[in-house]
Amino acid sequence: MVQFIDVFKAYENGTKALKGISFEIADGEFAFLVGPSGSGKTTIIKLLTGEIAPTDGKVIVNDYDLGSLKFSKMPYMRRTIGVVFQDFRLIENKTVYENVAFAMRVTGASNKEIRRRVPYVLELVGLDNRTRRKPQELSGGEQQRVAIARALVNNPRLIIADEPTGNLDPARSLEIMLLLQKINELGNTVLVVTHEKELVNSFSKRVIAIDAGRIISDGMDGYYNYER
Amino acid sequence: MRGNRFGYYIREGIGSIFTHGFMSFASVCIIVACLLIMGSFTLLALNVDSVIDTMESQNAILAFVNEDFSEEQARAIQPALEALDNVETVYFVNKDTAWDSYVDTYENPSFFEGLDSSFIRHRFVIYIKDIALMAETRDAVCNVAGIADVNAQLEISRGFVTLRNIVTFVSLIIVAILFAISLFIMSNTVKLTTYERKDEIAIMKMVGATSAFIRWPFVVQGLILGLMGSLTSYLLEWGIYQVVTTKVVSSSGLNFLTTIPFSVVAIPILVAFLVVGLGVGIVGSLVAIKNYLKV
Ligand SMILES: Nc1ncnc2c1ncn2[C@@H]1O[C@H](COP(=O)(O)OP(=O)(O)O)[C@@H](O)[C@H]1O
Ligand SMILES: [Mg+2]
Numbered sequence: 199m200v201q202f203i204d205v206f207k208a209y210e211n212g213t214k215a216l217k218g219i220s221f222e223i224a225d226g227e228f229a230f231l232v233g234p235s236g237s238g239k240t241t242i243i244k245l246l247t248g249e250i251a252p253t254d255g256k257v258i259v260n261d262y263d264l265g266s267l268k269f270s271k272m273p274y275m276r277r278t279i280g281v282v283f284q285d286f287r288l289i290e291n292k293t294v295y296e297n298v299a300f301a302m303r304v305t306g307a308s309n310k311e312i313r314r315r316v317p318y319v320l321e322l323v324g325l326d327n328r329t330r331r332k333p334q335e336l337s338g339g340e341q342q343r344v345a346i347a348r349a350l351v352n353n354p355r356l357i358i359a360d361e362p363t364g365n366l367d368p369a370r371s372l373e374i375m376l377l378l379q380k381i382n383e384l385g386n387t388v389l390v391v392t393h394e395k396e397l398v399n400s401f402s403k404r405v406i407a408i409d410a411g412r413i414i415s416d417g418m419d420g421y422y423n424y425e426r
Numbered sequence: 427m428r429g430n431r432f433g434y435y436i437r438e439g440i441g442s443i444f445t446h447g448f449m450s451f452a453s454v455c456i457i458v459a460c461l462l463i464m465g466s467f468t469l470l471a472l473n474v475d476s477v478i479d480t481m482e483s484q485n486a487i488l489a490f491v492n493e494d495f496s497e498e499q500a501r502a503i504q505p506a507l508e509a510l511d512n513v514e515t516v517y518f519v520n521k522d523t524a525w526d527s528y529v530d531t532y533e534n535p536s537f538f539e540g541l542d543s544s545f546i547r548h549r550f551v552i553y554i555k556d557i558a559l560m561a562e563t564r565d566a567v568c569n570v571a572g573i574a575d576v577n578a579q580l581e582i583s584r585g586f587v588t589l590r591n592i593v594t595f596v597s598l599i600i601v602a603i604l605f606a607i608s609l610f611i612m613s614n615t616v617k618l619t620t621y622e623r624k625d626e627i628a629i630m631k632m633v634g635a636t637s638a639f640i641r642w643p644f645v646v647q648g649l650i651l652g653l654m655g656s657l658t659s660y661l662l663e664w665g666i667y668q669v670v671t672t673k674v675v676s677s678s679g680l681n682f683l684t685t686i687p688f689s690v691v692a693i694p695i696l697v698a699f700l701v702v703g704l705g706v707g708i709v710g711s712l713v714a715i716k717n718y719l720k721v
Pocket of ligand 2: 239240241
């Protein structure tokens with residue numbers, strides 16, 4: 199579950215990225231967060247992952263109130279979310295399997311748990327025949343699947359994807375979106391940031407639209423209707 | 427800590443040493459150089475100290491009793507001398523004994539014919555605790571009633587005390603400077619690794635690694651480099667010390683000096699080297715990783 203309550207964010211240089219954002223995403227929901235470039239989408243994601251703190255307002259993620267969360271507890275909050283980025287962020291010198299296993303190892307999982315869980319998520323994202331490859335031997339769509347498998351491996355309640363299809367062609371983009379929808383159907387809450395209109399409109403999901411740091415629409419009609 | 431995590435820290439730590447072979451080699455060399463200089467100055471200071479100790483046990487103040495005192499009167503002064511600060515032991519030497527030993531030191535006995543002990547004085551041989559306070563002690567002995575004159579070899583004692591002070595002072599400064607240099611180099615070696623792996627560190631944080639988990643492999647890296655530096659410099663120091671002390675003992679000019687055998691200081695020096703080497707390794711890597719753990 200995600201809750202933003204009247205959140206403001208001003209960066210050190212004075213840029214006011216968010217100007218009073220409030221919304222809530224319930225457990226099990228699938229939502230798109232859309233808006234033009236520079237509207238504050240990534241800022242919202244960074245607030246969710248605890249990478250930055252709000253200037254004002256409250257951010258609550260999976261029952262953790264990030265405003266009062268101790269620094270030493272932050273890793274445990276992060277284990278309840280899985281994050282996917284436009285640029286994949288894989289470790290180049292590790293294999294597909296190791297990239298995913300690595301995310302489990304840092305949480306202190308045993309080798310036994312790792313050997314059981316990693317093949318399962320790799321199969322879920324359709325990469326069970328690529329486990330020994332290095333990231334640069336894979337296509338962009340496949341690399342993003344590795345990133346999704348890594349985000350999933352610790353069984354988080356919330357999956358956040360910041361422009362996951364930004365580097366992919368339309369066919370691969372659709373596949374990734376379908377994969378995220380499948381993950382949502384398995385019970386995870388999913389929040390996808392994008393500015394690809396056709397893609398959003400081909401799903402019938404909740405769409406939260408922001409512009410210049412404010413929410414301009416939030417509806418279940420699955421329609422991405424802002425115009426610049 | 428679970429077994430597989432401990433193995434992970436060790437593997438990662440050793441891995442970084444090999445991926446940054448040159449910097450690792452350089453930082454071990456710097457630690458070795460620093461420890462060798464530190465160790466050599468410490469050994470020099472210890473030896474000067476031991477020479478001073480020997481001198482303290484040999485270097486006595488001679489206190490001459492008033493000419494007109496009888497032997498009983500002279501002996502009565504002893505408690506007053508023993509009561510002085512910095513006095514270790516006091517021996518009474520009567521005229522006859524002093525005369526005999528005096529005559530013995532000359533090769534031509536005929537020179538002393540017709541003379542006898544009545545022309546010299548009863549005396550005390552006074553051993554002191556701290557050679558640095560020799561001048562004060564001499565003055566105090568002078569002021570004791572019945573003591574006519576005092577003979578103390580102040581120049582030699584002053585020379586050695588000054589040498590000890592200089593060696594101690596210079597050693598401390600050099601140790602401090604070299605410690606700072608080794609810390610700097612070590613921290614930069616580890617920083618190079620952290621810089622190269624900053625993306626990986628960011629990913630680790632993103633998937634929920636604790637700061638301790640991220641820190642450990644770098645600490646292991648620093649620890650191993652520090653350990654290699656300590657042990658290498660220890661063996662070198664040992665060898666160098668053996669060579670130098672053998673030269674000193676066999677040289678004609680310096681053979682009056684006694685040197686401390688390495689075996690006496692082997693354990694303390696090993697412990698000191700390990701503490702400094704491991705300390706530099708651990709602190710250096712903690713400093714290097716600090717900035718990456720803030721988010
Ligand atoms: N670290 C930063 N420092 C200063 N300004 C920033 C920083 N990150 C983003 N901004 C500014 O905040 C605004 C929102 O940025 P961002 O959240 O990245 O937008 P989006 O992801 O929707 O493109 C933009 O004006 C951007 O220039
Ligand atoms: Mg963005």
